[in-house]
Amino acid sequence: DAKTTQPNSMESNEEEPVHLPCNHSTISGTDYIHWYRQLPSQGPEYVIHGLTSNVNNRMASLAIAEDRKSSTLILHRATLRDAAVYYCILSPRGQTGANNLFFGTGTRLTVIP
């Protein structure tokens, strides 16, 4: 499985934007980039995914580098409810985004009031 590298932890002030980086230098041309987050004592929840183009949804934006070797999850205005561990995961095309998800250590985001 292609691996991802994320910082162990990050902090953000409430109501400020947050940029969570992810490196995936061994990504293959058919790997999708998925982001999930896990709030304390809960199961993970889907945030966003993309292949090549930048993506936006109601939760976040995903900026994908042109060479696809890195991506950034953007939370436009952090709230206290966004405090969680954020996981960047690659899944090969042809396998569903829900299959065989390899969760690395993720980035623990702390939001400061």
Place this chain on the structure above:
Amino acid sequence: GAVVSQHPSRVICKSGTSVKIECRSLDFQATTMFWYRQFPKQSLMLMATSNEGSKATYEQGVEKDKFLINHASLTLSTLTVTSAHPEDSSFYICSAPGQMNTEAFFGQGTRLTVV
């Protein structure tokens, strides 16, 4: 979005007993579900893939006779931890793929404590 529900959310059992955890897809059908385990301050580790109508497939190192999986219907998978020991204490989480197969929906998790 789709909802996956786990029950119970928390359970304490005595060493040597068995515990059953249920995972239900509430508003969609799931021919496949996944079971993960998460120890404190660690990430999720895939234990097994539950397949409706056939045997589960287990990840390397996971004992199939200890962690019994039954995918009874298109909306229910169960994980039974047999002869539980304190080292089985963990956070167990199930997931199911959505209809578009592009994202996974996770249950809220079951915290198992074996005393």
